[in-house]
Every structure is written in structure tokens, then in C-alpha cells.
Amino acid sequence: MSSELELPELLTRAHLIGIGGAGMSGIARILLARGAQVSGSDAKDSRAFLTLRAQGARIEIGQRAENLDSAGGAPSAVVVSTAIKGDNPELAAARERGIPVLHRAEALAGLMEGHRVACIAGTHGKTSTTSMLTVALQHCRLDPSFAIGGDLNESGANAHHGEGGIFVAEADESDGSFLIYSPSVAVVTNVEPDHLDHHGTAEAYVAVFTEFAKRIRPDGVLIVCADDAPAAELAARAEADGVRVRRYGHSVTGHDDAKILSYTPSGDGGVVRISLSGKEIDLKVAVPGEHMAANAVAALLAGTELGAPLDGLADGLAAFGGVRRRFEFKGRAAGVRVYDDYAHHPTEVAAQLHAVRHAAGDGRVVVIFQPHLYSRTKLFATEFAEALSLADEVVVLNVYGAREEPEPGVTGALIAERISGATVHYEPAFDRVVTLACELAEPGDLLVTMGAGDVTQLGPDVLAELDRRSGTD
Known part of the structure; x- marks a missing residue:
């Protein structure tokens, strides 16, 4: 081309x-x-x-x-x-x-022209699923163009101009701009109200996904997670409108659907067994968590729709090394493993901490969590607290406001005071967090910095301070 x-x-x-x-x-x-x-x-x-x-x-x-x-x-x-x-x-x-x-979305849509387009949408998991699909297609030597909201660990890049005639893109619902795209393959991982600062109501948020499904090309396909009730309802509406639908999850029954039979953690990843087109397939995933395994199944279905061979896609998914800031390993010091993760919605936090718990083995889980947006903190304070209660030690920072102005009374304390079952520390002073984290972490622990803001900067500093305290610096 x-x-x-x-x-x-x-x-x-x-x-x-x-x-x-x-x-x-x-x-x-x-x-x-x-x-x-x-x-x-x-x-x-x-x-x-x-x-x-x-x-x-x-x-x-x-x-x-x-x-x-x-x-x-x-x-x-x-x-x-x-x-x-x-x-x-x-x-x-x-x-x-x-x-x-x-x-931005209009420019990206212009760059998609002349390609077979796959758009990955959903409240959670779209960056990881887009990345998995991209790496799997690359493994099949199809050289897709891609645009992702995070850097691939394999290449260190978030975008690429390929020569394969395929364009894979993460489709952002936060401002509704994904309604500009007209994909041949659309994936919706889940639909859970978020970004209400833009959409206003949960109903409006769900409605924008219905409109997205209507943007699929007449010869295209919608791939959805049937285990997520709102996504399953979206699929039913789309099917009634004449859109071809493929599903994945534990409860699917269609011949072209991918039924998840089991998930077995293994090392730093896991194996998900699926039934597809009458065959049982063991799909290896090199990143931890059953939610990541489900994302891999979505990528597998999308890849087959783009013409890639099933075996090649499976091999590519097994080799997927993750995405920057998605449970990214930062290093080890004084017997403490340090990771960084982008989770900033209660469902994401809970899913990731379930995976972290397995990865920690016999060690404790220490989380440094930074709430993102005042509106999200106010709306989901209780849900964040429930998710963070899965850890052993939790340090809650103040809110990273990003595009929002501070709201009186809305601080990280709203979350910290609701956490139960874990030892909680509310630390609004960013410059004191590294010292506190190093006082809490013990040999054998897994420490993860979590959130969509500048909390990501803390991992290297924690490692350096742990090294200094252990005398190995």
C-alpha cells in the first residue's frame, strides 16, 4: 500500500x-x-x-x-x-x-481510511485487549497499523504505521468520540457507567455504546463478553438490528462463540480453556488474572475475524508481554517486588487485586492508591473502599484532579475511612508517601502503585529507598 x-x-x-x-x-x-x-x-x-x-x-x-x-x-x-x-x-x-x-478521533478516523478496522471498546480492559490483538496479529506477520492508549512492552510504542491493510484501535468512550469510527470488527469488553462528568447519567453512558454498535459496517461483527450483563444486553439489541454478533464468556452457547470452560493460574500468568467451533483449546496468557484471560479470548475472536490463523493467534497471545502501566514490573529491592498499575475504577481495582493476590504468593499485598478525578471519587468512594479491602496494607493518597477543579470535602479520606479488613493509611502529602511505603513493606511483600495520575512516579523512588535502607545501594 x-x-x-x-x-x-x-x-x-x-x-x-x-x-x-x-x-x-x-x-x-x-x-x-x-x-x-x-x-x-x-x-x-x-x-x-x-x-x-x-x-x-x-x-x-x-x-x-x-x-x-x-x-x-x-x-x-x-x-x-x-x-x-x-x-x-x-x-x-x-x-x-x-x-x-x-x-483527535477525527484525525484517527482519517488515518483508518483504506484499512480493515478493528475497534476495541469497553469501560475496562480495552487497552490490554487492543494490545493483545495487536501483538497476536504481529505474530501472524500481518503488520497491522495500531493506536493504543498505552505502550506495548514488546516495542515500547503506542502506535505504528503498518503495511498489512489492518488498523487496530482502542476506541475511547469517555467523550463519545468513538462514534466517529466505522469498524468492521468491534469488541465491547464490558459496559459499566463511568465518565459521568461528560455523559451525565448512567443511561446516557449505556446509550453511547448502543450508538457505537450501530456504527459497525454492514458486513462487520460485534464481539461482546456475555458474562457482563449490560454488554450482553447491548449484543441482543445489536442482533435485533441485524448486526452479526459473536460472544465469549462462561455462559455462551453459540457454535461461533468462545465458551470459557476454566481458568488456571500458572506462574505469572495463566491458562484459559475455551470451547470454540466444537474444539477445546488451551490458551496461555503470560499476564496474571482471569480478567486478562477473558481479554485474550476477545482478542482471539477479533483476530480470527481479521483473517488470522487460530494457532498463530494463540501463539502470539502466549508471548504477549503486557502493556506499560498494566501490572508493570518495576523491580525488586530488599525482598520486595514493586509493580505499577493504571487501575482507576473500582471494578478495575478489584480485578487487579485478585490477580495481585495470586502473584504475591505467601507475601502480603501493599497498595499505594491514588484516586483519579473528584467526581469519580465522590461517586464511587464506597466501591473503591470495598475493592481496596482485598489488600493487606493500603496507603490512600489525595485525589489527582486531572481536568477537574477541587471539590470541597472530596479527598482521599472519603475512601480511606470506608476501608475494612486491611490496615489503612491516609497520606495526603505526596512527598511523604515513599518513606511511609518503605516503612510498611517487608521482605516477601508485593507492593503496587495504582491509579491514573502521577502515582506512577513513585515506584522507582520506592525501589531506591528500599535499596538504601537495606544497605545494598
Whole structure:
């Protein structure tokens, strides 16, 4: 396939505001690989810029109207995410000058043109499932293009321009922008109300997935987890509308469905036995947790729909090494294993801690948890507490507000005071967390930093302090 033919004219000279974000940096990678001129800006420097600059991107730190011309002339389009506010000086200048402004999802949809598209959606598990499918297809030598909300451990990349005619993308429901895509293969892992700061109500959140299913191409397929009741209901509605549906889970009965028969933890991963098309298959998964095994089954079904051989997909899934910030091993010091995880919704926290409990063996589980968003903390404080009670020691940080302004009375204490069954420590001072964690951790323990904010920075510091205290530094 010709790179020149694949590049939409509107994106030949693109300027990306907030180019360091996970989604935006991925779009920049693909644009550069297809020969586009790319410029961009962000509020602060990022490790992602090293590769982008090496590929030819012009990146400015700080956002100013004059950055639009940093690549030597006016851009053909300016690309933004929902996080970019209307008063951003570059966005305001683009509108004043009549430069087309595209949402990130619109740019990605443009890059999908000419490909067979697979979109992975769902409240939880979409990054891991997208990553598993990508790695499995690569193992089958199909070289897919991909755009994922996290970096693959195998390549260290969150996006790639492939030559295989397939495009795999994580489809983000948080702002409803996934309704721009028209996939041939759509996966919905689960539907559980979230992002109500945007959608408003649980009913509106569920409704956006119904609209997403209507975006599937006439010859396409919807793949859903039948064990998740809202996803199963979504499948029934889609089927009534004439969409072909394949299901996976413990309760499925269709010949083309993947019935999960059992899951057996094994080492740092597990084996899930499924029944598919009259055959029983043992699918090895190299990452822990039954929820990850279910994601692998979803990826397997999606891969077969994209024309990949079943055996090759299974081999690729067995070799999948995980995604950055999805139970990512950071190191070991003083007999303590340290991991980092992105879980930031109660269901994700509970699922991951079940997996962590097995990985910890005879050791204790120590969690450093940072709530993400004031609205989510207020709405799910009790559910977070129940999930975190699965650990032995819990350190709750203050809320990472991200795009939200502080809300009076909404702090990490709302969660900490509800936790039972675990020893709880509420520590609102970020600079004291490393010391506290090292005082709590004992040889044989598994410590995991958890959340979608800057808690991810703490793992290396904990390891360094544990080393210093043990005298091995």
C-alpha cells in the first residue's frame, strides 16, 4: 500500500496541540511514518518527544499562537483532544485564521481510511485487549497499523504505521468520540457507567455504546463478553438490528462463540480453556488474572475475524508481554517486588487485586492508591473502599484532579475511612508517601502503585529507598 495514498490531504501538514498525550503522540507517530509534516506543542517536555523529534516533528514547549507556524508555515489542520479548552491560544488562533480544527478521533478516523478496522471498546480492559490483538496479529506477520492508549512492552510504542491493510484501535468512550469510527470488527469488553462528568447519567453512558454498535459496517461483527450483563444486553439489541454478533464468556452457547470452560493460574500468568467451533483449546496468557484471560479470548475472536490463523493467534497471545502501566514490573529491592498499575475504577481495582493476590504468593499485598478525578471519587468512594479491602496494607493518597477543579470535602479520606479488613493509611502529602511505603513493606511483600495520575512516579523512588535502607545501594 502506498503511504502517499493513505495520508488524508487535510493531515499533510498537521499541528497537534497537546502532542505529548498518549492518543496524540500515537497519531503523530503514524502521520510522520506516512510522510506528513508534523508540528505540535505541550505544556511540558515528555519522553515521547525523543522519538517524535527524531522522526522529524517540530515540538514547542509552552502553548502560544505563533507555534502554529513552527514548521515553516500554516498547518493544513490543527488536531486537539477533548482536554484542550476553547481559550487555548493555539486553538483560538487556528479558529481566527480559519484553519480546520479536528478532534483527535477525527484525525484517527482519517488515518483508518483504506484499512480493515478493528475497534476495541469497553469501560475496562480495552487497552490490554487492543494490545493483545495487536501483538497476536504481529505474530501472524500481518503488520497491522495500531493506536493504543498505552505502550506495548514488546516495542515500547503506542502506535505504528503498518503495511498489512489492518488498523487496530482502542476506541475511547469517555467523550463519545468513538462514534466517529466505522469498524468492521468491534469488541465491547464490558459496559459499566463511568465518565459521568461528560455523559451525565448512567443511561446516557449505556446509550453511547448502543450508538457505537450501530456504527459497525454492514458486513462487520460485534464481539461482546456475555458474562457482563449490560454488554450482553447491548449484543441482543445489536442482533435485533441485524448486526452479526459473536460472544465469549462462561455462559455462551453459540457454535461461533468462545465458551470459557476454566481458568488456571500458572506462574505469572495463566491458562484459559475455551470451547470454540466444537474444539477445546488451551490458551496461555503470560499476564496474571482471569480478567486478562477473558481479554485474550476477545482478542482471539477479533483476530480470527481479521483473517488470522487460530494457532498463530494463540501463539502470539502466549508471548504477549503486557502493556506499560498494566501490572508493570518495576523491580525488586530488599525482598520486595514493586509493580505499577493504571487501575482507576473500582471494578478495575478489584480485578487487579485478585490477580495481585495470586502473584504475591505467601507475601502480603501493599497498595499505594491514588484516586483519579473528584467526581469519580465522590461517586464511587464506597466501591473503591470495598475493592481496596482485598489488600493487606493500603496507603490512600489525595485525589489527582486531572481536568477537574477541587471539590470541597472530596479527598482521599472519603475512601480511606470506608476501608475494612486491611490496615489503612491516609497520606495526603505526596512527598511523604515513599518513606511511609518503605516503612510498611517487608521482605516477601508485593507492593503496587495504582491509579491514573502521577502515582506512577513513585515506584522507582520506592525501589531506591528500599535499596538504601537495606544497605545494598
